Structure formats: structure tokens, C-alpha cells
Amino acid sequence: NAGVTQTPKFQVLKTGQSMTLQCAQDMNHNSMYWYRQDPGMGLRLIYYSASEGTTDKGEVPNGYNVSRLNKREFSLRLESAAPSQTSVYFCASRAGTRGSDEQFFGPGTRLTVL
């Protein structure tokens, strides 16, 4: 099992460029999440998908869009990147059947917007 995988690992963009961060899980989990992590800010939830076919906004959704392509894949799109979106992005998944289910995290994507 690969668990949660994210691509790319690193990315540098210029202001105004667009890109899609990819995430996939092979654990047959129902729920998937996108977070950003900034120094001193902890983890902030951008969007989540409680189950295939549904997506909802988290704390900081502005400037992002998501797609739950199928049960395995959940992508995050930046339509017009801004320097404020420089961050480390983590995807996570959760079985989503019981409250005691833990989240499994990917290795992260380090994004720099110039």
C-alpha cells in the first residue's frame, strides 16, 4: 500500500499562473482533505470531501477549487496563483465511517509563488 500520494513534491510558480495539485489514496477511504501549513499557523483546512461526489469549503477556501475525481483522487487547483499561496500543502484521507477513524497524510507539496 502506498497510502496517500501527492504530486508534485515541489513547485515554483509565477504570480497569475495556474496549477493542479494531485492527491490519491489506495485505502478505499471515503473522506479526503486538503490543508495548507504555514509557519506558526498550524494546519488550516482548505476544502474537504466527505464522500465521493461531495465537496465542502474549509477555513481558507478563497483562491482554490477542488475536484473529487473518483473515490481515490482529490485534486486542488489554483486558478491564478498569488504569493500569499506560498505554503506547504497536505492531502489527507480518512475511512469516514466512525468518529475514531484517524486521518492519513501525504508527504506534502512545497509550493512557492514568486
Added chain:
Amino acid sequence: AQSVTQLGSHVSVSEGALVLLRCNYSSSVPPYLFWYVQYPNQGLQLLLKYTSAATLVKGINGFEAEFKKSETSFHLTKPSAHMSDAAEYFCAVAPTAYSSASKIIFGSGTRLSIRP
């Protein structure tokens, strides 16, 4: 709404000393509680979780945490720190009344440094 508070954004201990990372939760009923660890340049991984089966929970790498309902706490401890324990630690809470919209709420994290 549920929340967790981690006291101390940075804790520094000497190698071999006791590690104590504090976490307090806010919830109307005892929730499920988690501790995650994040090593430099990696994602978060589960250390341990409390699911009401036992108040003292043992996790990986010699860590344990005790659920104290009267104090609404779930502090993480390790008797003897090792250099490899240097990392960021996150406490997290989830409601026991599960729904498809239920989410795990993370604390702000505590960075643990180990002095030689």
C-alpha cells in the same frame, strides 16, 4: 463546537529527560482524541489515539497519553527523550457522534527540541 488547545508552541528538553506536551480539549461530551507527529519535511503520522477503551493510551516510539475527563486534558508524555524525538506534535479532536460532515480538528502544534 469542539476545539483543542496546545499549551506552549515550543518545548525544549535535554536528552534523557521527561517529555511532557500539553493538550486540553473543549467538548460537551468526551470526544475521540489523537496525537500526531510531524518530522521535518514530512507529513503527519499518527502517534496514538483515545477511543474510550482505556484512559492511558500507549503509542509508537515510547510515547503515551492519559485521558483525564475532570481536567479535559490529553497530555503526551515520554519518560526519556531521544534526539530522534525532535519534531512538531499536534493534538487533535473528533466528535464521537459521527456524521459524514464530521472532521478532525487540529491544535496549533508544539515544536519539541532536544538538547544534547
